Amino acid sequence: xxxxxxxxxxxxxxxxxxxxxxxxxxxxxxxxxxxxxxxxxxxxxxxxxxxxxxxxxxxxxxxxxxxxxxxxxxxxxxxxxxxxxxxxxxxxxxxxxxxxxxxxxxxxxxxxxxxxxxxxxxxxxxxxxxxxxxxxxxxxxxxxxxxxxxxxxxxxxxxxxxxxxxxxxxxxxxxxxxxxxxxxxxxxxxxxxxxxxxxxxxxxxxxxxxxxxxxxxxxxxxxxxxxxxxxxxxx
Amino acid sequence: xxxxxxxxxxxxxxxxxxxxxxxxxxxxxxxxxxxxxxxxxxxxxxxxxxxxxxxxxxxxxxxxxxxxxxxxxxxxxxxxxxxxxxxxxxxxxxxxxxxxxxxxxxxxxxxxxxxxxxxxxxxxxxxxxxxxxxxxxxxxxxxxxxxxxxxxxxxxxxxxxxxxxxxxxxxxxxxxxxxxxxxxxxxxxxxxxxxxxxxxxxxxxxxxxxxxxxxxxxxxxxxxxxxxxxxxxxxxxxxxxxxxxxxxxxxxxxxxxxxxxxxxxxxxxxxxxxxxxxxxxxxxx
Numbered sequence: 001x002x003x004x005x006x007x008x009x010x011x012x013x014x015x016x017x018x019x020x021x022x023x024x025x026x027x028x029x030x031x032x033x034x035x036x037x038x039x040x041x042x043x044x045x046x047x048x049x050x051x052x053x054x055x056x057x058x059x060x061x062x063x064x065x066x067x068x069x070x071x072x073x074x075x076x077x078x079x080x081x082x083x084x085x086x087x088x089x090x091x092x093x094x095x096x097x098x099x100x101x102x103x104x105x106x107x108x109x110x111x112x113x114x115x116x117x118x119x120x121x122x123x124x125x126x127x128x129x130x131x132x133x134x135x136x137x138x139x140x141x142x143x144x145x146x147x148x149x150x151x152x153x154x155x156x157x158x159x160x161x162x163x164x165x166x167x168x169x170x171x172x173x174x175x176x177x178x179x180x181x182x183x184x185x186x187x188x189x190x191x192x193x194x195x196x197x198x199x200x201x202x203x204x205x206x207x208x209x210x211x212x213x214x215x216x217x218x219x220x221x222x223x224x225x226x227x228x229x230x231x232x233x234x235x
Numbered sequence: 236x237x238x239x240x241x242x243x244x245x246x247x248x249x250x251x252x253x254x255x256x257x258x259x260x261x262x263x264x265x266x267x268x269x270x271x272x273x274x275x276x277x278x279x280x281x282x283x284x285x286x287x288x289x290x291x292x293x294x295x296x297x298x299x300x301x302x303x304x305x306x307x308x309x310x311x312x313x314x315x316x317x318x319x320x321x322x323x324x325x326x327x328x329x330x331x332x333x334x335x336x337x338x339x340x341x342x343x344x345x346x347x348x349x350x351x352x353x354x355x356x357x358x359x360x361x362x363x364x365x366x367x368x369x370x371x372x373x374x375x376x377x378x379x380x381x382x383x384x385x386x387x388x389x390x391x392x393x394x395x396x397x398x399x400x401x402x403x404x405x406x407x408x409x410x411x412x413x414x415x416x417x418x419x420x421x422x423x424x425x426x427x428x429x430x431x432x433x434x435x436x437x438x439x440x441x442x443x444x445x446x447x448x449x450x451x452x453x454x455x456x457x458x459x460x461x462x463x464x465x466x467x468x469x470x471x472x473x474x475x476x477x478x479x480x481x482x483x484x485x486x487x488x489x490x491x492x493x494x495x496x497x498x499x500x501x502x503x504x505x506x507x508x509x510x511x512x513x514x515x516x517x518x519x520x
Contacts, residue, residue, distance in 0.1 A: 060432050063461050114432035116461060122402040122438075127461045130436045 001145060002178045003211075005049045014111065014145055018095070020049055031095070033109050040106065046097040049106075052213040053148060053183045054094035055171045057129050058108045066229065068119055068128035068168045069150070071135050075164040077156040077191065085154065086136040088147040090114075090129070091183055096214055103214055112146050119168050120233040128168055139182075139206070148176070148183035151206055156191045164191070164235050169199050173227020176213035177205040184210065197235045200228045244309045254304040261300030265293045276345070284344055287369060332387070333370065339390035340369045348394050356395040357384055402435060403462045405469045409476060410451030415485045417444050417452050423479050428458050433468050435459040450490045
């Protein structure tokens with residue numbers, strides 16, 4: 001599903017129906033998935049279409065840049081230890097068309113249900129995209145159109161045992177990679193001062209040969225100043 | 236000495252030199268204060284208003300310096316002050332409200348209880364803040380009216396800012412029949428909240444029987460949503476709750492009252508008397 005396509009194209013997979021057809025001088029883009037139907041007329045000389053996983057913060061509305069992953073089971077991390085775990089995260093799919101210099105976003109869709117949550121209190125907290133995940137000790141086998149694999153390296157710099165129930169990430173710092181059978185990211189979580197932690201992403205693939213996703217914030221030329229997130233009100 | 240040379244009246248060359256030096260120092264101080272003011276208020280006040288404040292402070296410092304050096308030049312401002320006293324008094328009274336609004340405006344810009352684009356309620360007027368000027372604040376009401384409120388009123392009245400925090404609660408009271416299963420109704424409402432993408436997982440929704448009313452069992456529904464989505468979710472969810480409850484056979488009752496009579500109803504007496512009469516076949520009810 002993910003990769004570069006020449007126009008015209010037609011894809012039908014797992015309830016997704018996507019096509020770009022020439023109609024005279026213009027291109028007709030059609031996409032259907034999960035009760036959502038999108039039709040666009042492209043007045044462009046686009047020859048290439050790129051479909052790849054993007055940061056999961058655009059559907060149903062772009063309300064936040066933070067992703068909160070709640071773990072099914074609480075993790076207990078020993079003092080001074082660095083442990084590697086695998087969790088899942090929601091996948092959103094971006095369709096890009098080639099422009100003069102770069103790729104331009106054309107459509108975004110997802111096959112999974114969306115939910116938001118609040119990290120912190122209503123006064124000073126942040127709205128986060130919510131996702132609940134099992135915790136795995138090795139790479140799980142999952143549907144790449146639904147979920148991605150996040151390799152999370154947790155370091156406990158405290159001198160006491162720490163319980164971890166969730167992780168919050170700044171989605172603008174995400175470095176997403178994909179292959180034919182996996183969508184992945186790598187992140188770190190450094191637990192400092194008891195109940196607070198700092199999370200960040202690592203720009204490297206989970207396996208050799210994986211391709212890097214075209215990140216959405218680059219396309220939108222947003223000024224990204226920070227990719228880290230400091231979890232100050234509980235982990 | 237050349238510095239003692241009289242230029243005019245009692246003013247010497249030394250006096251002129253001193254005046255020049257004082258004015259240069261005043262300009263430098265004014266510039267320094269302006270730069271510091273710009274730095275400290277950069278994040279608190281809009282650029283347009285910051286320019287006005289900085290200029291006002293700048294010219295005030297230079298003005299004070301000019302007043303200080305006037306006696307050295309042989310001009311005595313005390314005479315000017317006496318002459319302008321009455322005029323000053325008149326102007327002072329006339330501009331009282333303007334100055335009051337101006338100072339309130341400055342405090343509003345520093346305290347910032349509201350920002351441009353915020354949905355607010357100021358002194359009973361609800362709308363979106365269009366502009367915060369030095370004298371007045373303008374709102375665009377939700378029905379599209381332009382409302383200008385003097386800053387003094389904005390500053391001294393209570394302000395409700397609907398979007399100051401990131402999350403806000405939607406609250407409904409849903410009444411069901413006494414014969415309906417309240418636990419089932421609570422389950423249906425919780426499920427609806429759970430599947431709605433824009434309702435928050437945390438804080439968790441509160442759904443519980445709050446009151447045993449005259450005609451219904453009242454269930455209170457409290458659901459947190461992102462502030463920006465509050466209005467849309469509030470409008471959408473209530474009707475969804477009503478439809479989902481009805482689909483499961485749970486109904487929202489009309490107000491009702493059960494009336495008990497001490498004596499038997501007259502109609503029943505008539506009915507009874509008719510039924511005891513063998514010749515009568517049509518009952519009057």
